[in-house]
Amino acid sequence: MDSDAGSTSSRASSPEFVEGGSNFFSNKMFEAYCKEQERQHGALQLQDKAGGKMKAKRDSMEEDTQDGRLKVNSRERKRMHDLNQAMDGLREVMPYAHGPSVRKLSKISTLLLARNYIMMLSSSLDEMKKLVSDVYGTGHQNHGPRCGPIRPPPAQVAMHPLTQSLHSIMGTAAMPPCSSSPHSPPSSGYLGFRPTVPSLSSAYRHFPGMPCPCSLCQPLPASIASLSSLSMSK
DNA sequence: TAGGCCATCTGGTCCT
DNA sequence: AGGACCAGATGGCCTA
Numbered sequence: 455m456d457s458d459a460g461s462t463s464s465r466a467s468s469p470e471f472v473e474g475g476s477n478f479f480s481n482k483m484f485e486a487y488c489k490e491q492e493r494q495h496g497a498l499q500l501q502d503k504a505g506g507k508m509k510a511k512r513d514s515m516e517e518d519t520q521d522g523r524l525k526v527n528s529r530e531r532k533r534m535h536d537l538n539q540a541m542d543g544l545r546e547v548m549p550y551a552h553g554p555s556v557r558k559l560s561k562i563s564t565l566l567l568a569r570n571y572i573m574m575l576s577s578s579l580d581e582m583k584k585l586v587s588d589v590y591g592t593g594h595q596n597h598g599p600r601c602g603p604i605r606p607p608p609a610q611v612a613m614h615p616l617t618q619s620l621h622s623i624m625g626t627a628a629m630p631p632c633s634s635s636p637h638s639p640p641s642s643g644y645l646g647f648r649p650t651v652p653s654l655s656s657a658y659r660h661f662p663g664m665p666c667p668c669s670l671c672q673p674l675p676a677s678i679a680s681l682s683s684l685s686m687s688k
Numbered sequence: 689t690a691g692g693c694c695a696t697c698t699g700g701t702c703c704t
Numbered sequence: 705a706g707g708a709c710c711a712g713a714t715g716g717c718c719t720a
Contacts, residue, residue: 527697529707534695560693 544568 545564549571559567
């Protein structure tokens, strides 16, 4: 059904969506709709009581409109479910704790956090490019190693004002430390901007044959990869 | 109980 | 004409 199904939200889901638009809610609403239609057509029906052909035609049209209305409602539900699925996909890749004890991000919070996250990543990328060009020279900036000495210890990361504003919007209770969840990336590294280029002494060093801890060397999370493939497929 | 969030319905508009 | 998209209205659930 909708995106709430299987979510971590304590909110009870809306009535189960059944393909074809015949759930409880829509039935109830549709009954009200039909009654309204009957009420609106009642006066005309009284006037035309003698006209059997006219009545049959009206009945047919009413069935068409009811059927059409159900189809439109069903499409709209599906559209909204698709939208919610995309929203869930966005939540999955957000630097936010996922878990049964964590309340799901609201839609508005998800969008705001996503915006800040993208801005932070863009900023990090710019810094990284600058750093690489500084270290290896401009002639090598496209051929340098993937692993740059750019990752400061999380504790040194300052929180960007945008992130602070997001915290104020969402409330601190809604933003538990990501590190508390095994599924979540470190919060500070993702949520905080680095206002200054970190010193080289705090950088990672790369040894031959040793796994690199820096984020650049980690494979793209499956959730992100699937999301990008989804966007490419459309 | 008020407020927030959400799902659904509905009518209008735009596009193909 | 049919479908997609959008925004307003409505009502339910949950939390502080």
